[in-house]
Amino acid sequence: xxxxxxxxxxxxxxxxxxxxNIQVLYDINFKVYPGELVCLLGGNASxxxxxxxxxLGVCKIKKxxxxxxxxxxxxxxxxxxxxxxxxxVPENRRIFPRMTVLENLEMGAYLRSDKNQVKEDIEKxxxxxxxxxxxxxxxxxxxxxxxxxxxxxxxxxxxxPDILLMDEPSMGLSPRLVDQQFELIEKVNRQGTTIFMxxxxxxxxxxxxxxxxxxxxxxxVLTDTAQRLLNNTMMQEAYLGGTEACETSGGTKIx
Amino acid sequence: xxxxxxxxxxQLINGLTLGGVYALIAIGYTMVxxxxxxxxxxxxxxxxxGGFTGWWVLHLLTRNNQVIMNSAxxxxxxxxxAMAVSGLVxxxxxxxxxxxxxxxxxxxxxxxxLGVSIFLQNLVLTYQGAKVRVFHIASLIPQDxxxxxxxxxxxxxxxxxxxxxxxxxxxxxxxxxxxxKVGKAMxxxxxxxxxATFMGIDVDRIVVVVFLIGSALGGAAGxxxxxxxxxxxxxxxxxxxxxxFTAAVLGGIGSIYGAMLGGILxxxxxxxxxxxxxxxxxxxxxxxxxxxxLIIRPQGLMGExxxxxx
Numbered sequence: 001x002x003x004x005x006x007x008x009x010x011x012x013x014x015x016x017x018x019x020x021n022i023q024v025l026y027d028i029n030f031k032v033y034p035g036e037l038v039c040l041l042g043g044n045a046s047x048x049x050x051x052x053x054x055x056l057g058v059c060k061i062k063k064x065x066x067x068x069x070x071x072x073x074x075x076x077x078x079x080x081x082x083x084x085x086x087x088x089v090p091e092n093r094r095i096f097p098r099m100t101v102l103e104n105l106e107m108g109a110y111l112r113s114d115k116n117q118v119k120e121d122i123e124k125x126x127x128x129x130x131x132x133x134x135x136x137x138x139x140x141x142x143x144x145x146x147x148x149x150x151x152x153x154x155x156x157x158x159x160x161p162d163i164l165l166m167d168e169p170s171m172g173l174s175p176r177l178v179d180q181q182f183e184l185i186e187k188v189n190r191q192g193t194t195i196f197m198x199x200x201x202x203x204x205x206x207x208x209x210x211x212x213x214x215x216x217x218x219x220x221v222l223t224d225t226a227q228r229l230l231n232n233t234m235m236q237e238a239y240l241g242g243t244e245a246c247e248t249s250g251g252t253k254i255x
Numbered sequence: 256x257x258x259x260x261x262x263x264x265x266q267l268i269n270g271l272t273l274g275g276v277y278a279l280i281a282i283g284y285t286m287v288x289x290x291x292x293x294x295x296x297x298x299x300x301x302x303x304x305g306g307f308t309g310w311w312v313l314h315l316l317t318r319n320n321q322v323i324m325n326s327a328x329x330x331x332x333x334x335x336x337a338m339a340v341s342g343l344v345x346x347x348x349x350x351x352x353x354x355x356x357x358x359x360x361x362x363x364x365x366x367x368x369l370g371v372s373i374f375l376q377n378l379v380l381t382y383q384g385a386k387v388r389v390f391h392i393a394s395l396i397p398q399d400x401x402x403x404x405x406x407x408x409x410x411x412x413x414x415x416x417x418x419x420x421x422x423x424x425x426x427x428x429x430x431x432x433x434x435x436k437v438g439k440a441m442x443x444x445x446x447x448x449x450x451a452t453f454m455g456i457d458v459d460r461i462v463v464v465v466f467l468i469g470s471a472l473g474g475a476a477g478x479x480x481x482x483x484x485x486x487x488x489x490x491x492x493x494x495x496x497x498x499x500f501t502a503a504v505l506g507g508i509g510s511i512y513g514a515m516l517g518g519i520l521x522x523x524x525x526x527x528x529x530x531x532x533x534x535x536x537x538x539x540x541x542x543x544x545x546x547x548x549l550i551i552r553p554q555g556l557m558g559e560x561x562x563x564x565x
Binding site: 111 | 436439443446447450451453455458501559
């Protein structure tokens with residue numbers, strides 16, 4: 001990315017977001033390039049969810065710009081932002097409980113009109129998650145946590161998103177499922193889907209991400225490649241629970 | 256005992272007629288509740304407006320006590336126009352009385368619905384007066400077709416028509432919500448409104464469709480009851496709304512199939528009660544059943560206990 005930088009799929013420029021009169025995000029700047037897997041790390045109440053809600057237009061911003069493929073989207077209603085190629089795997093998955101697996105997947109393709117292609121794409125999802133095919137006519141609520149995770153992921157992918165947002169994918173899953181989940185996210189990303197992931201489990205997220213941003217009380221305090229963040233002392237102390245001081249290796253520290 | 260048994264088929268027919276109508280009204284309550292979590296207390300008035308629309312269509316198409324068109328066409332027009340007018344009023348109430356309060360506390364929506372109910376009642380009272388309008392259906396059905404006997408059971412043409420139309424409408428609705436894209440979007444929105452938004456579903460549009468369908472069915476019920484019992488006035492919505500609401504709760508509020516089942520059961524229960532008890536006990540039986548079911552199964556017959564979303 002030294003000579004010709006491609007257009008970022010998602011970009012925040014000096015974004016301030018408020019809930020009523022309370023400022024939650026302070027001057028947020030970040031970019032996600034095509035094909036990347038970028039994670040946004042931070043503890044409780046650091047503003048991670050608000051960042052996602054800001055992308056989706058659920059939270060309105062007071063200052064700055066949110067861009068999708070260089071086009072300003074802040075101020076648009078959620079449905080228009082989704083129509084511009086954004087999909088989300090929400091926190092706690094949010095499967096439609098009384099709809100079948102197939103119907104849940106069809107909802108993911110709600111905005112598409114290429115019926116036959118959708119059918120083929122659903123088959124592709126079944127290849128990726130054979131378990132879902134076995135449960136094709138079962139109601140969403142009857143699926144196990146891991147299966148629901150697959151379904152939420154499949155549903156989101158069926159919109160053919162330019163960028164897939166993941167909200168706390170490890171939330172509420174057993175440790176074994178968390179491993180599976182992150183393998184899956186990595187696989188989907190390596191197959192070409194750009195992913196922006198918000199996560200508390202910094203170790204896990206950084207182990208599959210290309211780059212990361214660290215959010216603290218509404219400001220981005222650190223950004224670097226995932227590898228360097230894993231070795232960063234500040235990260236070690238604050239999020240990774242490491243005790244041995246690794247060599248601090250650069251990282252753009254943002255005051 | 257024999258005399259009761261002889262009455263049974265008759266009461267079943269009566270119960271099915273009444274039950275179909277209750278089911279149509281209950282669907283409107285349950286669909287709106289399913290998506291917005293509000294009790295649309297104005298729904299009875301939507302039903303009443305359907306009754307008045309049917310009356311006006313019949314009135315305008317009658318000259319010298321004779322309908323000026325084919326009877327089947329007149330009845331179809333009455334039902335279709337009642338559905339159209341009630342559907343439109345439903346959409347307007349949503350747009351102007353409920354949508355501005357979408358993010359307000361639930362109690363505000365409820366109060367707004369009560370307000371709409373009073374407003375619509377008084378609107379009709381002002382422009383249509385308080386006197387009962389009588390449906391002159393004499394010329395609508397030839398004398399020899401009006402009733403026919405099977406054994407000791409009397410089938411009136413109107414009852415058969417009402418049963419057919421209500422079940423046809425319910426079948427149509429089932430196909431819509433099961434098979435069509437907008438129907439699936441309605442279910443998705445009812446199950447998780449935020450997740451539905453994330454799918455790109457235009458939730459505002461879905462709410463409009465829900466009010467349109469629910470109100471149209473209520474309007475159809477209004478006109479059909481008019482044809483059955485041959486009268487309508489500005490206050491009929493109260494009683495009908497109460498029965499429809501009861502049916503919806505009985506079936507499990509939020510569940511469309513529950514509303515259908517609840518309506519039919521309520522109608523049957525009322526009719527059968529009349530077989531064994533003085534007719535004044537009709538409502539007592541209906542509400543006793545409701546209370547018993549709510550004690551045993553608080554979520555209603557087909558309502559599901561879905562854990563609160565986190």
